[in-house]
Amino acid sequence: MRVVNDTLIKAAKGEPTDYVPVWYMRQAGRSQPEYRALKEKYSLFEITHQPELCAYVTRLPVEQYNVDAAILYKDIMSPLPAIGVKVDIRSGVGPVIDNPIRSLTDVEKLGQIHPEQDVPYVLETIRILTKEQLTVPLIGFAGAPFTLASYMIEGGPSKHYNKTKAFMYAEPVAWHALMDKLADMTIAYVRAQINAGVSAVQIFDSWVGAVNEEDYRVYVKPAMQKIFSELKNEHVPLIMFGVGATHLVKEWNDLPLDVIGLDWRMEIRKARELGVTKSLQGNLDPAVLLAPWKVIEEKVKRILDQGLETPGFIFNLGHGVFPEVQPDTLKKLTEFIHDYSSKRV
Structure with a gap:
């Protein structure tokens, strides 16, 4: 199938749209x-390794x-197992890595990814979705190096990333x-995802907010x-x-990317006042979705x-x-965003 609704692509390019796109x-x-x-029967990795099932969850x-x-x-x-990183997603914990990085030797042991051989199920899921099922853009994604490195060095989730930053400072090479x-x-x-058919890509640097601006520029x-x-x-x-990285928006604005996603800690207008010229994405606090509809509506209007x-x-x-968010809330929210913004464009 071809993309019929390309509103998100236009917005990402800074082009006029009939309404504000949302995902x-x-x-x-x-x-x-x-x-x-489904999760009562399958783990996350088991779902992603079955293209038809993964496509169903995605659409x-x-x-x-x-x-x-x-x-x-x-x-x-x-993608990490393909380069030699043993990852286990443990319920209630998250990703756990049993062979954490401790030295340059550990880094040198890491291999290279060959997507068609190493993650064919990911690419097949994309092909199923883009050729047969979706009429909206499919967004591919990847974790950014800092966030992946933090898991690989810490051995799992962390609150303060002490081991990661200690390694960064003590072992710069x-x-x-x-x-x-x-x-x-x-x-x-990501290139393999694009070749398979995704229409846009998001890079998640979930934990880079732990780094200050100077260290971000260097490391x-x-x-x-x-x-x-x-x-x-x-x-x-x-x-x-x-996440928690709005102090880096000017650094991101310098990069050859198209859209900067903001979390709720910085208003859209503030980012523009700081000189951000890229398209913006965001930024309702997800906790608001648990509030009464009147509160949700007020918050969303301000963002729009x-x-x-x-x-x-x-x-x-x-x-x-x-x-805890009710699916009906998301359905109602999408309808409201489309309706409200179409009258404002």
């Missing part, structure tokens, strides 16, 4: 009863909520070698510059998103009003959908 991070997953039923929110894009259902850890390897992996992985930005410079040649919109002040705006949450 939700983690729209496919924990808040959906159909998904919870379900498009059918239920009428959002303007699907995002590929998978985990940022998906090994750190930059690791970031470079992860950048190369990300480029190859992280070179890898991001490499990734976006290479992927820019693929001519699909590139979206950058991090600010987003519509400048061409190039995509509505989203400031992080992922909580499991």
